[in-house]
Amino acid sequence: MPIQVLMPALSPTMEKGNLSKWLKKEGETIKSGDVIAEIETDKATMEVEATDEGTLGKILIPEGTADVAVNTPIATILADGESAADLGKAAPAKQEKAAESAAPAEAKSEAPAEAKSGGGEEKKAPAAPKAAAEPDPEVPEGTEMVTMTIREALRDAMAEEMRRDPDVFIMGEEVAEYQGAYKVTQGLLQEFGAKRVIDTPITEHGFAGVGVGAAMAGLKPIVEFMTFNFAMQAIDQIINSAAKTLYMSGGQMGCSIVFRGPNGAAARVAAQHSQDYSAWYSQIPGLKVIAPFSAADYKGLLKSAIRDPNPVIFLENEMLYGHSGPVPKLDDYVIPIGKARIVRPGSHVTVVSWSNGMSYALKAADELAKEGIEAEVIDLRTLRPLDTDTIIASVKKTGRAVTVEEGWQQSGVGAEIAARIMEHAFDYLDAPVARVSGKDVPMPYAANLEKLALPSVAEVVEAAKAVCYK
Amino acid sequence: MAAPKKNPASEKGQDKAQEKGNGAKKPPIPELTRDEELKALRDMLLIRRFEEKAGQLYGMGAIGGFCHLYIGQEAIVVGMQMALKQGDQVITGYRDHGHMLACGMEARGVMAELTGRHGGYSKGKGGSMHMFSKEKHFYGGHGIVGAQVSLGTGLAFANRYRGNDNVSLAYFGDGASNQGQVYESFNMAELWKLPVIYVIENNRYAMGTSVTRSSAQTDFSKRGISFNIPGEQVDGMDVRAVKAAADKAVAWCRAGKGPFILEMQTYRYRGHSMSDPAKYRTREEVDKVRHDQDPIEQVRNRLLAAKMTEQDLKQIDAEVREIVNAAADFAQHDPEPEAAELWTDVYR
Numbered sequence: 001m002p003i004q005v006l007m008p009a010l011s012p013t014m015e016k017g018n019l020s021k022w023l024k025k026e027g028e029t030i031k032s033g034d035v036i037a038e039i040e041t042d043k044a045t046m047e048v049e050a051t052d053e054g055t056l057g058k059i060l061i062p063e064g065t066a067d068v069a070v071n072t073p074i075a076t077i078l079a080d081g082e083s084a085a086d087l088g089k090a091a092p093a094k095q096e097k098a099a100e101s102a103a104p105a106e107a108k109s110e111a112p113a114e115a116k117s118g119g120g121e122e123k124k125a126p127a128a129p130k131a132a133a134e135p136d137p138e139v140p141e142g143t144e145m146v147t148m149t150i151r152e153a154l155r156d157a158m159a160e161e162m163r164r165d166p167d168v169f170i171m172g173e174e175v176a177e178y179q180g181a182y183k184v185t186q187g188l189l190q191e192f193g194a195k196r197v198i199d200t201p202i203t204e205h206g207f208a209g210v211g212v213g214a215a216m217a218g219l220k221p222i223v224e225f226m227t228f229n230f231a232m233q234a235i236d237q238i239i240n241s242a243a244k245t246l247y248m249s250g251g252q253m254g255c256s257i258v259f260r261g262p263n264g265a266a267a268r269v270a271a272q273h274s275q276d277y278s279a280w281y282s283q284i285p286g287l288k289v290i291a292p293f294s295a296a297d298y299k300g301l302l303k304s305a306i307r308d309p310n311p312v313i314f315l316e317n318e319m320l321y322g323h324s325g326p327v328p329k330l331d332d333y334v335i336p337i338g339k340a341r342i343v344r345p346g347s348h349v350t351v352v353s354w355s356n357g358m359s360y361a362l363k364a365a366d367e368l369a370k371e372g373i374e375a376e377v378i379d380l381r382t383l384r385p386l387d388t389d390t391i392i393a394s395v396k397k398t399g400r401a402v403t404v405e406e407g408w409q410q411s412g413v414g415a416e417i418a419a420r421i422m423e424h425a426f427d428y429l430d431a432p433v434a435r436v437s438g439k440d441v442p443m444p445y446a447a448n449l450e451k452l453a454l455p456s457v458a459e460v461v462e463a464a465k466a467v468c469y470k
Numbered sequence: 471m472a473a474p475k476k477n478p479a480s481e482k483g484q485d486k487a488q489e490k491g492n493g494a495k496k497p498p499i500p501e502l503t504r505d506e507e508l509k510a511l512r513d514m515l516l517i518r519r520f521e522e523k524a525g526q527l528y529g530m531g532a533i534g535g536f537c538h539l540y541i542g543q544e545a546i547v548v549g550m551q552m553a554l555k556q557g558d559q560v561i562t563g564y565r566d567h568g569h570m571l572a573c574g575m576e577a578r579g580v581m582a583e584l585t586g587r588h589g590g591y592s593k594g595k596g597g598s599m600h601m602f603s604k605e606k607h608f609y610g611g612h613g614i615v616g617a618q619v620s621l622g623t624g625l626a627f628a629n630r631y632r633g634n635d636n637v638s639l640a641y642f643g644d645g646a647s648n649q650g651q652v653y654e655s656f657n658m659a660e661l662w663k664l665p666v667i668y669v670i671e672n673n674r675y676a677m678g679t680s681v682t683r684s685s686a687q688t689d690f691s692k693r694g695i696s697f698n699i700p701g702e703q704v705d706g707m708d709v710r711a712v713k714a715a716a717d718k719a720v721a722w723c724r725a726g727k728g729p730f731i732l733e734m735q736t737y738r739y740r741g742h743s744m745s746d747p748a749k750y751r752t753r754e755e756v757d758k759v760r761h762d763q764d765p766i767e768q769v770r771n772r773l774l775a776a777k778m779t780e781q782d783l784k785q786i787d788a789e790v791r792e793i794v795n796a797a798a799d800f801a802q803h804d805p806e807p808e809a810a811e812l813w814t815d816v817y818r
Binding site for chain 2: 006008009010011032033035043044045046047048049051070071125126128129169195200201203205206207208209210211212213214215216217218219236237240241245246247248249250251252253254285286288309310
C-alpha cells in the first residue's frame with residue numbers, strides 16, 4: 001500500500017512549520033536517505049530525508065505552505081509495483097494522536113498519547129515508599145571493649161571486609177606504599193598486596209571513573225579521596241555514573257562502591273581544603289551518605305558501607321582520626337546504615353548533629369547541664385537516608401531543637417532538618433528551630449579568623465538557651 | 471564563516487592521510503569470507519534501518535529528548551564485533567543504538583526504550599542514552615561526554631583483577647577525545663597494562679565543531695603517544711579494514727600488552743542529534759561520502775561481484791525491515807511504565 005509521509009517534528013518543541021521547498025517531483029524515484037523536502041521552523045531550516053523507497057506518488061501540501069502542523073500527511077510514496085491508481089488506498093503511517101487529515105483511525109491502542117503531549121489525565125504521583133531504619137545490633141553482655149583510634153577502627157573495618165570478600169579492594173593516592181596519607185590504610189599493603197591496595201596517580205576524575213567501571217563489572221572498590229575537596233574533580237562520575245545508573249537502567253546496572261575520605265575543616269588548611277560536602281551529597285537520590293563520630297560507629301558503619309550494594313559516600317574528618325573510643329571486640333560488628341543514635345538523653349532541648357559537629361554539641365550539653373538545661377544530643381551518623389523518626393520523637397518530647405554543623409548555613413543539612421521538624425512536629429515546637437553553622441565565608445587561614453568561621457561551643461549553648469527562652 | 475584550515479586530516483585531506491599511512495605502505499586489507507560479508511551486511515542493514523525508523527518516530531513525536539543516530543558509521547561496530555569473543559565488553563557514549571544492536575540486544579527492547587515504554591531495556595526510565603545489558607556485556611549508553619572512557623578502563627581493570635582474558639572496548643568520538651579524563655584513563659591503562667581498546671569514532675564533527683577547529687592534533691591515533699600507547703588509523707567505512715584492525719588490537723590486549731587505540735575514520739550522514747540542522751557542512755559533502763564510501767554499499771557491491779543477485783540482497787533488506795517494523799510496532803503499543811515505577815530502582 002502507498003505510504004504517507006508525515007510532517008516531522010524537527011525539534012522536541014516544534015508544533016508546526018513551513019514547508020518551504022520540495023526537492024523531488026511527483027513520479028521521481030526515492031531511495032532511503034534522499035532529501036525530499038526542506039522545512040522551516042522558528043529555529044532553523046531542516047531537511048527531510050525519506051526512509052522508505054519507491055516513487056513519489058503525490059504531493060499533498062504544496063511548496064510554500066505555512067504553518068503545517070506536525071504529523072499532517074504531506075506526500076505519499078508508492079512502493080515498487082504500485083501506480084497512481086493505488087493512491088486512493090493510501091494507509092497512514094503509524095500515528096498516535098488523531099490527525100487533522102482524513103486518515104482512517106489506526107486500531108485504538110491502550111497506550112497513552114505520545115510523550116510530547118504531556119499526557120491526558122493528570123495522575124497524582126503515588127506516595128514515596130517509607131523505609132524504617134533498623135536498630136543497632138545488640139552487643140552481647142560481657143563483650144570486651146577495646147579502646148582504639150578512629151584511624152585504627154577504619155583500618156580494621158577495611159581489613160576485615162577485604163579478608164571476607166576477595167572482590168573488595170582499595171585505590172587512592174598514597175594508600176599503599178606511603179601507608180596512607182593520614183595513615184588510615186597502614187598495614188593493608190603488607191597484608192593484601194599490590195593487586196588489592198593500589199596507589200593511583202593524581203587523577204581523581206579518571207580513577208573515580210575506573211572505580212565505578214570496576215563496580216559495574218561486579219567488583220567492590222573502596223575509593224579514597226585524600227580529602228573530599230579533591231572529589232570535586234570526580235563528582236560527575238560519583239553523581240552521574242555511580243548514583244544514577246541503577247535508576248536509568250531500570251534496576252540492571254548497580255554499583256557497589258564506597259567513596260571515603262576526610263570531609264570538612266581540618267586545621268589552618270584554608271579555603272580550598274576545608275569545605276564540608278554533607279549538604280551536596282546528601283541531596284542525591286541513589287547515594288547513601290554516612291558521617292560517623294564515634295570509633296565504634298566508624299568501624300561498624302564502614303563495614304556496612306562496604307557491604308552495601310549501593311554507592312556510599314563515607315565522610316570522615318581529619319580532626320577525629322586521632323580520637324579514641326571503645327569498640328566492641330566482635331568478629332563482625334556491623335551497624336545498619338540510616339539510624340541515628342541518642343548519645344545523651346535529655347528532656348529540655350534536642351540538639352542534632354553529626355561528625356565533628358558532635359564535638360561542639362556534646363561539650364555544649366555539659367555546659368548547659370551546669371545551668372540546669374538537659375539537652376538530648378542526637379548523633380545522626382547517616383545523612384542519607386536521614387533518620388527523621390528519631391529526631392521527631394525527641395522534639396515531641398522536648399519541644400525545642402538546635403542543629404549543629406560545620407558546613408555553611410544556606411541550603412545546609414540543618415535547613416533540611418528544620419524543614420522536617422516543621423512538617424512533622426510543628427504543634428510540638430515551643431520555639432523556632434535554631435541552626436548553628438559555619439559562617440558564610442570561605443575558610444580563612446589566620447588562626448583567630450578560622451576559629452570565628454567555625455561554630456563554637458558558646459554558640460551552641462547560646463542557641464539552646466535562646467530556644468529555651470533563657 | 472572562516473574556511474577550515476588545510477590540514478592533513480581535514481575533511482578534504484583525510485583520504486590523502488590514509489593513503490600516506492604515516493609514511494609506511496599499508497598492507498592489503500584481508501578479504502572476508504562470503505558468510506562474514508553476509509553477516510556484516512545484515513548487521514549493518516539492521517542498524518541502518520533501525521536508525522532510519524527511529525528518526526522517523528522522532529519526527530512523529532513518539533521519541534522525545536535526545537536521539538543521536540549512527541547512520542553512516544555502521545561498519546565500525548559491526549567490524550569490531552567480528553573480532554570479539556563471549557565475555558568481552560562494550561561501552562560507549564550516547565550515539566549508542568548501533569552498538570547495542572551489534573552486541574545482540576533486541577531491536578524491540580531498544581525501540582521501546584526510545585519510546586519510553588515498560589518493555590524497554592530500562593523499563594522506560596533511561597531513554598536513548600541509558601540502556602544496558604549485562605547478559606550481552608553492553609555497559610551503556612552514557613550521557614556525559616568522555617565518562618565512558620574511564621568507566622571502560624574500569625571494566626578492563628576488573629578483567630585484569632580477575633585474571634581473565636576478556637577485553638573491553640571503549641568507544642568515543644573525536645569531540646570526547648579532548649576530555650581530560652581520557653588522558654587520565656590512558657595513563658592508568660598503560661601503567662597497569664589494562665586490556666582496553668580505545669575506539670575513537672572520528673566522524674569529523676563534534677556536534678557543529680569540525681576536528682580542525684577543536685583539536686590541535688587531528689591524528690587521533692597519536693593521542694596515546696605521550697603514554698606509549700600504540701595507535702592506528704583505520705578506514706571506518708570499510709568493514710574489512712575495521713575487522714583487520716580489531717583483530718590486531720584484540721590480540722595485543724589479550725596478550726597482556728596493555729591498551730591500544732584505533733582511530734576509525736568515519737562519517738555520520740545525519741546531524742549530531744535530531745535537533746541539529748547541520749549547517750556546518752555542505753549537502754555536497756554528505757552526498758559525496760554517501761556516494762563514494764557508504765559502508766553498506768561497499769559490501770553489497772562485493773557480494774554482487776561475487777555473483778549474488780539483487781533479489782538475494784533485497785531479501786536480506788526485507789527481513790531486516792520486518793524486524794525493525796515489528797520493533798516500531800511494539801514500541802508504539804507497549805504501555806508506559808506503571809506510576810509506582812517512579813520510586814523503584816533508586817537503591818538496591
